[in-house]
Amino acid sequence: MYQLYYYPLNASMAPHFILEALGVEYDLIKVDRKSNQQKSSEYLALNPAGRIPTLIDNGTAIFESPAICIHLAENHPDVNLIPPLGDSNRPVFFQWMMYLTNTVQAELMVYFYPEKHTLDAQQTAQIVEAQESRITDMLALLDNELKHKNYLIGQSVTACDFFLFMLCVWVDEFKKPPLAFNNLGRFLKNLAQHSAIKTVCEKEGLSLLDYQ
Structure with missing residues (x-):
């Protein structure tokens, strides 16, 4: 177990x-x-x-x-949460998983912990503002990728989709939150109907009312 x-x-x-x-x-x-x-x-x-x-x-x-x-x-x-060896979608899966963690999540860590990235405490507010702008651009890229698509890769949900949902939950209070993007918002509302998402959000105390 x-x-x-x-x-x-x-x-x-x-x-x-x-x-x-x-x-x-x-x-x-x-x-x-x-x-x-x-x-x-x-x-x-x-x-x-x-x-x-x-x-x-x-x-x-x-x-x-x-x-x-x-x-x-x-x-x-x-x-089928990851494409099998030999599938043309497998390298695409790793591309998006690396983008989500090495780029989006890494920039989010600077956003959430600005004090760890400067020796001048007066600079933290500016770091947060700059990071929100950078991450919003990344959300726009993901929004464009999801145009005419229900999932990041292929025709069914993968681990990348669950990872993206998590990251979007973290930034739902941005000036332009993920749900404000047409394609990304549609993707999130669709994924919020998944039984795994519903169960975990109930266990972890996250309301999905905004995703209905």
């Missing part, structure tokens, strides 16, 4: 979506960020980066959210 160390609405959300979509048995273990439990010696023994999430699979600890998502998808090829 899988074990997912998580915190609500954190980077563990995408792996949580995928575990539900796979229909497998798993245990959720909450890591209390408010008390910095992710920096405890017990947690660091599993995840030396001291970040959430961590997945335990048959005694092996795996960290980094996209790595967990890909691992789970490949462990259950029958659910």
Whole structure:
């Protein structure tokens, strides 16, 4: 049985979506960020980066959210959350997964933690403003990609779609939030009907009223 160390609405959300979509048995273990439990010696023994999430699979600890998502998808090829070897959509899958994590999520970390990216505390507000503009441009790129498409890759949901949903949840208070984009908003409202999304959002305390 899988074990997912998580915190609500954190980077563990995408792996949580995928575990539900796979229909497998798993245990959720909450890591209390408010008390910095992710920096405890017990947690660091599993995840030396001291970040959430961590997945335990048959005694092996795996960290980094996209790595967990890909691992789970490949462990259950029958659910088709990742294109198989030889499929023309497989490199496209990795392209978008890398874009979402190495570009969008990386820029979001600067947005959410500006104080870690300057030695001048007076600059944090400007960093946040600049990052919101940069990330909004990335949302526009994704919006254009989703024109005439229901999913990022192929004709069915993949791990990339769950990852994108998670990132969009994080920025729903932007001046131009993801739901304000025509194609991206349609994509999110459609994906919000997925049973895995509904179940996880209920467990993690996120209302989906805006996505109806």
